[in-house]
Amino acid sequence: MSLTLRVLAPDQNVFDGSADEVILPSTTGQLGILTGHISMLTAIDVGVLRVRANGSWNSIALMGGFAEVDSDEVTVLVNKAELGSSIDANAAEADFQKATSAVAGMEGQPASAEKVKAQQQLNEARARMQASKSAD
Incomplete structure (x- = not known):
């Protein structure tokens, strides 16, 4: 079982896919999200979201926003975001x-x-x- 991760900025869909683990830069510190995580809503700080999928880690620079975790779905709404690889x-x-x-x-x-x-x-x-x- 895996997570569904969506990272959305006003001008683009930055990431939409499966993930084994997500680490969010919340305003209260780093939050690790695995399958079966409790439902929650948190503020996102300027920082780096890390996502593990298919055994490798990828990074996304986030410029503040909010994240919702519900039923193995993680939705991140941010002011701006960029894939680390780009x-x-x-x-x-x-x-x-x-x-x-x-x-x-x-x-x-x-x-x-x-x-x-x-x-x-x-x-x-x-x-x-x-x-x-x-x-x-």
Whole structure:
């Protein structure tokens, strides 16, 4: 028996298939989902969803949203998502370094919209970089 996983973004169906195991980046930490999991709804943080299917692991960078688990079906609704295998690892690493520098340059400054935006860009760049490396 396996799980049915659907990862949906506003502009695309990112993943729709069977999975043996799913690890979700929830706002309260990593959640492992196996067949027979209790029904639940959880908020998804910016991070990497990992899915094991046919003995191999794949990664999907998620940019926040919600996940529902019900009767061995996992539905993930997110603001944006990218398959790790479709992310250019070198570009993702460069984006991460750029975002890290931007956040470091704002250290010690009072809270502002620019600082929050820079931190969000850093979180997204980190997720993309991690997903691209997991796809190797």
